[in-house]
Amino acid sequence: MTQISVRDVWKEYGEQVVLERINLEIAPRSFVALVGPSGCGKTTFLRMLLSQEVPTRGDILIDGVPISPEPGPDRGVVFQRYSVFPHLTVLGNVLLGAELKGGGVLGRLFGTARRQAKEEAAKLLDAVGLSHALDKYPAQLSGGMQQRLALAQALIAKPKVLLLDEPFGALDPGIRGDVHKLMRKLWHEHPMSVVMVTHDLSEAFHLGTRVIAFDRRRNLPEERLRYGASITNDIEVWPRRVAGNPGFGKDPNPPRRDDPATVDGQPDRDDPADAA
Template identity: 60%
Template sequence: MSAISVRDVWVEFGDQIVIENLNLDIASGSFVSVVGPSGCGKSTFLRLVLGQDRPTRGSLTLDGQPLRDEPDADRGVVFQRYSVFPHLTVLGNVLAAYELGESRFAARLFGAKRRAAIEKADDLITAVGLAPHRTKYPSALSGGMQQRLAIAQALAKDPKVLLLDEPFGALDPGTRAQMHALLKPLWARLGMTVIMVTHDLKEAFGLGTRVIAFDKTRHDPQAPGRFGAKITYDLDLTRDSPVPVLGFLKPPAETMAAQ
């Protein structure tokens, strides 16, 4: 299980309201794409789920338990900039996630535990298509390969929730398409909940099972920070049930087929 519940959440920085009165439920195993204009609170929402930021008011829970105040093994994250260790090989980067998780103070594993961790790391490296580059350092990898490595590193924690903050924004279109082809089967196989922030609507609809749009619905020219962002669209892209969207229902599949 990895269901997320957001209740009456406000985020304020001084007199600047970023998010106002957010209520949201994310089902376990969903792939939620979050879209919206720059500065509308998308990344702030992601940081709330990660635990980097705390709401001014309201609460967030994971499987009914309050989210911890700092990132933990329940939540993996991949940023737009390649967040890998430049001094470690591909294997070393993925292995580090296991070592830090098992031995936080020594950050090293020995004997049977180390051999088991190497085997798991190799499985992940193979899953993201980096097996031929196992002994290379990040500087010898392309941007797409480094992002594959960042995904493998995040998955090494076996997180309940994977958070993606514009993960493919810096990649060329061809490499981005390769990353899409990599990520969706991985998500389906691992069954985790994914929340991805993106500016690319094609990417949002192509990967997500649900698309949520953030935006400010009210504006005060005299006080730009007076109102925060809300969810303006909530689109369920699965085909097995009608879903309320702005007060309307998406027609059931059988109705659409009869038209």
């Protein structure tokens, strides 16, 4: 189980304070959505979780241990673009995760190990609905397919935390709905926490268990340089979503459109006969 703790983190670029006093505890198996206006530092925050950037002050811990100062296999990532490798096929892209991890000096697997890794990769690709495109190159895929591929590729490394940087921002609305469904399914099935940056509020509430808003508390022109953004809202999404339990909190027999209104699942009919 993966607890992420962020303790009094600041990020400054020279004079410019970007983020200040960020304190956050993320419970295991959460799906946290980070929202906020552009330039509020939410992507910077995600990059610090990824160790692409280092906090100026403060600590970030996973399960009580400070994160490594460089990106590593405990934290997977899907970016908005350029997450997949253009020189590898769809299968090759997912296989690469297994090969880099277990392939030794050559970064390649052979024989039985390769066959097993291939099966695992094919299974993941099946789960994201790309089993028909195993031999295609990323440039031949649509944007939505590329992002599904990026998800499968990140998942084969079995990360404790999956970081998503506006992963669905560039997709058409219709495709985005499909990928949302997939994303929720993957979160239920894989034992990981997810932290997602998005500028789309409905997406945040649609997928997350918790929505965290970043904003600048002081935003006058003369204050902007020395005051960074911090967490302004921390909202638990209701009804609650529970990882691994897609049906949680849902009525197994939801009323149909023309059914009478109900209270606590009981028919609420003002039939005098019932009252008697």
